[in-house]
Amino acid sequence: MKLATVILAAGLGTRMKSQTAKVLHRVAGRPMIEFPVGLARDLRSERVACVLGHQADAVRAAVEARFGEGSVAVAIQAEQRGTGHAVAQAEKALRGFDGPVLILYGDVPLLTEATLRKLLDAGRRRTLALVTTLLDEPTGYGRIVRGAGNRLERIVEEKDATDAERSICEINAGIYCVQSKFLFSALKKLRTDNAQGELYLTDVAARAAQSKEGGEVGTVEVEAEEVMGVNDRVDLARADAAMRRRVTLTLMRAGVTIRAPETCCIDAGVTVGADSELGPLVQLRGNTRVGAGARIDAGCVITDATIGDGAHLKPYTVVAESEVGAEAELGPFAHLRPGSQLGRKVKIGNFVETKKARLGEGAKASHLTYLGDAEIGAHANIGCGTITCNYDGYVKSRTVIGEGAFIGSDTQLVAPVTVGAGAVVGAGTTVVEDVPPGALALSRSKQIAVPGYADKKRAEREARAATKGSTSAGKRSRRKP
Ligand code: UD1
Numbered sequence: 001m002k003l004a005t006v007i008l009a010a011g012l013g014t015r016m017k018s019q020t021a022k023v024l025h026r027v028a029g030r031p032m033i034e035f036p037v038g039l040a041r042d043l044r045s046e047r048v049a050c051v052l053g054h055q056a057d058a059v060r061a062a063v064e065a066r067f068g069e070g071s072v073a074v075a076i077q078a079e080q081r082g083t084g085h086a087v088a089q090a091e092k093a094l095r096g097f098d099g100p101v102l103i104l105y106g107d108v109p110l111l112t113e114a115t116l117r118k119l120l121d122a123g124r125r126r127t128l129a130l131v132t133t134l135l136d137e138p139t140g141y142g143r144i145v146r147g148a149g150n151r152l153e154r155i156v157e158e159k160d161a162t163d164a165e166r167s168i169c170e171i172n173a174g175i176y177c178v179q180s181k182f183l184f185s186a187l188k189k190l191r192t193d194n195a196q197g198e199l200y201l202t203d204v205a206a207r208a209a210q211s212k213e214g215g216e217v218g219t220v221e222v223e224a225e226e227v228m229g230v231n232d233r234v235d236l237a238r239a240d241a242a243m244r245r246r247v248t249l250t251l252m253r254a255g256v257t258i259r260a261p262e263t264c265c266i267d268a269g270v271t272v273g274a275d276s277e278l279g280p281l282v283q284l285r286g287n288t289r290v291g292a293g294a295r296i297d298a299g300c301v302i303t304d305a306t307i308g309d310g311a312h313l314k315p316y317t318v319v320a321e322s323e324v325g326a327e328a329e330l331g332p333f334a335h336l337r338p339g340s341q342l343g344r345k346v347k348i349g350n351f352v353e354t355k356k357a358r359l360g361e362g363a364k365a366s367h368l369t370y371l372g373d374a375e376i377g378a379h380a381n382i383g384c385g386t387i388t389c390n391y392d393g394y395v396k397s398r399t400v401i402g403e404g405a406f407i408g409s410d411t412q413l414v415a416p417v418t419v420g421a422g423a424v425v426g427a428g429t430t431v432v433e434d435v436p437p438g439a440l441a442l443s444r445s446k447q448i449a450v451p452g453y454a455d456k457k458r459a460e461r462e463a464r465a466a467t468k469g470s471t472s473a474g475k476r477s478r479r480k481p
């Protein structure tokens with residue numbers, strides 16, 4: 001079906017009290033403007049025009065970062081002279097288009113595609129259709145004034161309303177479907193003879209209802225939550241919670257077990273495969289993809305990462321911009337920094353940090369280790385306390401460890417350095433030169449034992465304490481020999 005969409009987002013959003021444009025504040029991890037643009041695209045709008053004013057460049061950049069350059073046409077409304085004036089700015093962007101125009105707001109993130117499909121249905125046979133909702137507390141909204149046969153006659157804004165009109169609980173959500181020809185001709189006839197001196201888009205609805213060419217105005221009533229606008233940080237938190245609840249419900253219905261879902265923060269757009277299980281307080285952010293049958297335990301924070309099927313992330317593992325292979329095992333308390341790529345069945349244990357590190361299938365680093373700028377072959381074993389010394393204060397250098405190599409505990413690998421396949425590095429070694437495949441590298445100094453030395457020292461100390469004649473000193477010396 002032919003369709004164009006206009007998204008109004010020129011307002012400053014004064015009540016946000018922010019340096020950032022309102023529509024760039026995030027709901028479920030996404031700048032709010034992404035939601036209406038996403039809907040317009042899901043409905044296959046052949047044109048999408050965003051009416052921008054405050055921080056137009058930043059808003060455009062955010063939209064293009066998500067949907068691609070040129071994905072929307074931008075119309076600038078330099079001065080905010082009302083919703084009617086705002087839509088009029090999109091006329092040029094829609095020139096040559098003849099058909100239904102959907103009008104959405106940039107600050108109404110919870111609107112669903114299902115509602116818009118109903119609106120388009122109502123709008124297809126009419127000049128104009130709009131979304132309404134019933135509010136116990138309608139203050140501030142435009143009220144729907146109905147006349148004979150319960151037909152919509154006009155919309156009256158709070159500031160222009162009589163007491164009787166103010167008691168109406170059916171309000172205008174501000175979302176419309178209007179035939180383009182009627183829309184742009186009606187916009188030209190708008191006047192500012194109202195309490196706010198603005199050009200009201202709502203007067204286009206009254207014109208449709210009253211004029212012969214207009215005919216009956218269609219309405220679609222929805223739950224209030226869906227059309228809630230975000231005007232301040234309290235609204236933002238409310239919208240965020242509602243969107244996150246939607247995300248967890250959708251995942252659970254698709255076969256994901258979520259323990260204490262109300263404690264999890266999962267961004268819109270994150271995917272999780274069936275039979276995966278998420279513990280309490282899990283955060284899955286950005287463009288994270290979790291495979292099927294994975295287990296993400298309590299407190300894990302995963303950002304822009306891919307987690308393979310059947311992987312197990314134990315509590316409090318933090319992963320950013322990395323890939324975790326199928327059946328890998330991480331944590332508890334593991335830290336994968338950007339550019340970590342773990343193959344199948346890799347094991348990364350507690351207090352292990354990786355950065356720009358590639359680990360082949362089955363490689364293990366089970367405890368207290370730093371692997372940065374490293375390439376680690378399949379089935380290599382990295383002992384407890386191993387450190388890649390990748391930074392000399394000036395440049396970063398790489399460490400390469402071959403397949404099946406065994407790195408003993410407490411080893412320092414001073415990069416650039418290569419340990420060959422199957423080589424063994426003895427515990428406590430500082431590796432400064434390449435180790436050939438299959439070799440043993442060892443840099444310990446020879447161990448010595450001085451017979452009786454410890455006993456002699458202890459006896460001397462005890463003798464000194466006795467000459468002072470203090471019994472408490474004796475006790476102390478026994479506790480701390
Ligand atoms: C408007 C409706 C009101 C409805 C309410 C629902 C009018 C006259 N009134 O109220 O009936 O109940 O929405 O939320 O239309 N905007 C611009 N440029 C402007 C003015 C607004 O881009 O010059 C954008 C805002 O950024 C916002 C949206 O339009 O995204 C709505 O603006 P807002 O001022 O909140 O709406 P009201 O006019 O108060």
Ligand code: CA
Pocket residue numbers: 229231
């Ligand atoms: Ca508003």
